Amino acid sequence: MRSHLLLLIVFAFFVSLVFAVITKDDLREQVRFGGLLFAGFVATALVLGWLMFPFPL
């Protein structure tokens, strides 16, 4: 498993899952909040990745 995108997605999944289960009690709310968190993580990483693309390291 060397794909950075895949690892990012797996990481976002685990963190979203635990946060959703900690903060919400109802299953539907957990799915909704967890999904929102997961999408936020992935979208933010992609947007930041594109914004940083022109900058050399």
Added chain:
Amino acid sequence: MRATAAEQTQTGGLVLLSLASWAIPGAGHLWLGRRSKGLVFLIALPLMFALGLKIQGRLFPFDMSEPLVALAALADLGIGLSYFLAGALGYGTGDVRAVTYEYGNAFVIVAGLLNLLVVIDACDVAMGRK
């Protein structure tokens, strides 16, 4: 003012609950009867920790001369017994040359920190705050 016997028993139970919850992720929730939550933590957190070790994450030593390394070690320790088990089995040596080294560290560290949040949540439930 001295604590009453009931308060002492309650405090003792809370300490025991926190220890169990720290040692085995989700054990506190299972103890309190929140089975679905406990099972999610019991599966997800050790899996995240193991995945981090699999992709060359490192179990950081308690090196007080390097404050960031010591903090990372503290976060690693948050996962409980798995930390000692992995160390005893020779996992967590980490390979800094591996492409996934930093990802592995992020998985291992965050798994430990998330488990500490789970311990706090179990305490909140036990104290009737949630």
